[in-house]
Amino acid sequence: MDIKQDFKEIFWEEAGLKISSQVPLARYSNFKIGGPADYFYEAKELVNLIKGAEVCRKYRLPFYVIGGGYNLLFDDEGYKGLIIRNLASMVKFIPGTGRVEVHSGTELGAVVDLSISEGLSGLEFLAGIPGTVGGAIYGNAGAFGQAIGDQVEQVSVLGENGEEIILKTGEIQFAYRHSSLKKDHKVILRVWLRVEPDSKATIENKIKDYLAKRASKHPP
CATH class of the missing domain: 3.30.43.10 (Uridine Diphospho-n-acetylenolpyruvylglucosamine Reductase, domain 2)
Structure with a gap:
């Protein structure tokens, strides 16, 4: 055949x-x-x-x-x-854990939006960065001295037999715009990111500041 x-x-x-x-x-x-x-x-x-x-x-x-x-x-x-x-998109805050669970096809913008609506700090630097969470983890995306790998608690990847394998942050090597997941061609399924509670006003101000800095460095 x-x-x-x-x-x-x-x-x-x-x-x-x-x-x-x-x-x-x-x-x-x-x-x-x-x-x-x-x-x-x-x-x-x-x-x-x-x-x-x-x-x-x-x-x-x-x-x-x-x-x-x-x-x-x-x-x-x-x-x-x-x-x-x-295009597998889902993002939710898990109360009492200090974590946000995100499916790998979720746009980074949706993660930033959730951080505002739920009053969660730690992910503001992702504002204005295009792409999905899976791609961001692969390339350890970041800006202004911060990277998404700094906020990762664990990542689930697809195993050779179709099973979901959980990798703790210590099992993943992050470097500047690189990760061991990219090197090993892993298929990322879900990601858990660390966050901290803060006021919506403070988070929004941080995001506005990051977006202004990004616009000055990368004008249209």
């Missing part, structure tokens, strides 16, 4: 999900560069992201998970396999 020829059917039969074929990747990169992916799927829930990865592994079809596509360069020849665009 020609796996690539029948993969759309296999994906539907195995995972109950529809995928597209020959999708131009340039539209999913801020550089607007990239040829077509053999197959493409947008996972709006973590369970579907996991299903897609499991089917690919079962049939040995290469796959790559993307988020917002910022600072991501695709080859002009495209991608020979399945591109999974991670």
